[in-house]
Amino acid sequence: MLLALGALVVFYYNRLVFNRHRVAEAWSGIDVQLKRRSSLIPALVECARQYMTYEHDALQALVQERMHAVQLADSPLGQRAPVEAQLSSQLRQLFALVEDYPDLKVDSQFRELQGSISEVENQIQMARRYYNGAVRELNVLVESVPSNLVARLCSFAPAEYFSLDDPRDIQSPQMEF
Numbered sequence: 001m002l003l004a005l006g007a008l009v010v011f012y013y014n015r016l017v018f019n020r021h022r023v024a025e026a027w028s029g030i031d032v033q034l035k036r037r038s039s040l041i042p043a044l045v046e047c048a049r050q051y052m053t054y055e056h057d058a059l060q061a062l063v064q065e066r067m068h069a070v071q072l073a074d075s076p077l078g079q080r081a082p083v084e085a086q087l088s089s090q091l092r093q094l095f096a097l098v099e100d101y102p103d104l105k106v107d108s109q110f111r112e113l114q115g116s117i118s119e120v121e122n123q124i125q126m127a128r129r130y131y132n133g134a135v136r137e138l139n140v141l142v143e144s145v146p147s148n149l150v151a152r153l154c155s156f157a158p159a160e161y162f163s164l165d166d167p168r169d170i171q172s173p174q175m176e177f
Contacts, residue, residue, distance in 0.1 A: 081162055
C-alpha cells in the first residue's frame with residue numbers, strides 16, 4: 001500500500017515537473033518572437049522617418065514603447081504583457097498612418113520590414129496559444145485532486161496566462177501592400 005502511494009506521488013510529481021518545463025519552454029518561444037519583433041522596429045522607424053516628416057510623435061512613441069519592452073525583457077509575464085500589448089498597439093497606429101504616405105507604401109525596404117513584422121506577429125500569436133495551452137495543462141494538475149496534494153506538498157503554483165487587455169491585440173497589424 002505504501003509503495004503504491006509512493007509511486008502515485010512520484011507519478012504526479014513528474015507530471016507537474018514536465019508541465020512546468022513545458023510552460024517555461026512555451027514562454028521562451030514567445031520571448032524569442034518578442035525580441036525578434038523589437039529588433040525589427042528600429043529599421044522600420046528609420047525607413048518610415050525618411051517619408052513621414054510630419055509623424056514625428058507617432059514614431060517617437062513607437063521607439064519609446066520598444067525601449068520600454070526591451071528594458072522589461074527579463075521581467076515576469078505580469079509586468080511584460082501590458083507593455084508588449086502597448087507596443088503592438090503602437091505598431092498598428094504606425095501602419096495606419098502609412099496609408100497617408102503612398103511613396104512609403106511602395107518602398108521595397110519598408111514593405112520587406114512590414115512583411116517581417118507581420119510574420120513575427122503571427123508567430124507571437126501562435127506562441128501565445130501554445131503557451132496558454134501549456135499553462136492550462138499545468139494549472140489543471142496543480143488544482144485537481146489528487147495531483148493538487150503533491151503540488152502543494154512540493155510548492156507548485158499555477159502559472160499565469162498570457163492575456164491581452166485590448167481585443168485589438170488579438171489580431172496582427174493589418175498591412176496592405
